[in-house]
Amino acid sequence: MKAVLLIDFGSTYTKLTAADIDNEVILGTAKAFTTISTDINEGLENALKDLEKQIGRINYTARYACSSAAGGLRMAAVGLVPDLTAEAAKRAALSAGAKVLKVYSYDLSLNEAREIEEAEPDILLLTGGTDGGNKEVILHNARIISDISGDFSIVVAGNKSAADEVFSILSKSGKEVRVCENVMPEFNTLNIEPAREAIREIFLKRIIHAKGLTKVKSLIEGILMPTPSAVLNAAHRLSAGFGDEKGIGELMVVDAGGATTDVHSIADGLPTQSGVIYKGLPEPFVKRTVEGDLGVRYSASALVEAAGIKQVEKLTNLPVADIECCLKVIKESPEILPCDNEKLSKLDFGLASLAVRLAVERHVGTIETFYTPLGASYIQTGKDLTGLKTVIGTGGPVINSSNPLKVLSQALYDEANPALLKPKQAEFLLDTKYIMAAMGLLCEHHPEVGIRIMKKELMKL
């Protein structure tokens, strides 16, 4: 037996997964509260004790970790035109597993500079202009940013014709500056991989240290990535395969949580019908979106507001008064679990369903019909995922739901809303043991093993 320990330092829980890579099985999982404010090792020790109780003391050959503790990887993104480089910057940050605090476009104002200063990002991504395109705005923004105090790193991924000057302006501020390839080298061409890689390197080098996570360094081989990045990595590997181990093809992962809901799609999303014109920025094959207002605990009220209370009523069969009462309880104690509370359990089902529905609706593309003098034309923006065959559900609210299949089926195409390009028919897999992030870590070193374990462990619904 060759055992590895996979650790996810979450914002609330430190989750452990022990895997045997010789026999390709999960040995056990455990969790304990994250103790970032005192010593992160405490929470880790507690979780380890719990794990030991289940599977005994094991000598691990390696320990890998991901982290979203202490606010995760907090980023601000700056671009030029909102639909173009600013959007490209946002996508690069999201694909690196960051929490995007805000996206800025055009010339930064002093007010916006103050806002960035107060938001205290870990990394700021500065873009603007295609290669050989607009230089003035990124130069202006570099000057403004160099005056912002605070200890953050800057990744520059804009017009290459301005890159040297931007670097020299920003370097004077004493902040760490990394220049990489433009996120949009040509008009409407997305190139987010170099920026993503630069963000990840800074995360490894600096952020972990700054967040007090280095204390565990003696114990683990290294924190490899932010948690959302680990989930994305697992999804990508499972989809694409590695070496002789075949992948399962295009897929979507819906990761619902207490505060946010993430959707990852590994799919090209090109038009599936003929005669459709594609508009807007090309979509990345591996795409992550995060909805900060869709969660079943910290964002419960925002979620109900976004969906409309009528929808909650319809899904839960609870009267409005009961819904409001339960929301109040959630607001007072967001760590509450439904347990024997029947009403709360019903509401949780409704909240999880709506989080999945809205998050997927915002993730997928749309198709619009235009009636022109020459007849009807169709314009698609975003990904067409109608042909997608696999949807994977993860995150507490989905996994622990009373009816995960029903919750996940909210990800499917709705006849009543044909403009939204959601999957028409998909098989649902449930991450019952909550191992997606852990498998993303494992896949960094043993991709084939990670893929095979996922194929075994993700439960068909």
Next chain:
Amino acid sequence: MLNKTLVLGVIGADVHAIGNKILDYALTEAGFKVINLGVMVSQEEFINAAIETDADAILVSSLYGHGELDCRGLREKCDEAGLKDILLYVGGNLVVGKTPFEEVEKKFKEMGFNRVYPPGTLPDTAIADIKKDLGVE
């Protein structure tokens, strides 16, 4: 390469794609960097592309007769977006019916277009004008 960037597209709900492809080819062959937005392009898309690529001119085509409606306000929006003095060219079947071209030209020039081309204009004519206007002859 002339080191000049042109934004090209067919405006409005117009889906005439062939002329657009020919223009893209001819302008690229002539040495311009062409940002071709294709068909069904809104005014905002022209402007956003021109800002991001620091374009020298915007070339608008319209073949389906609604050009006047689609093009109105483009110059003002360019001014608003900070694209001061960017060159605007327009060409095609700009209006429905048998209006004399002189009237059409006058109308579009009043709307802020620098040059207006009647149906059947060959790419070479426009290329010569653009080179002259941008001083790259």
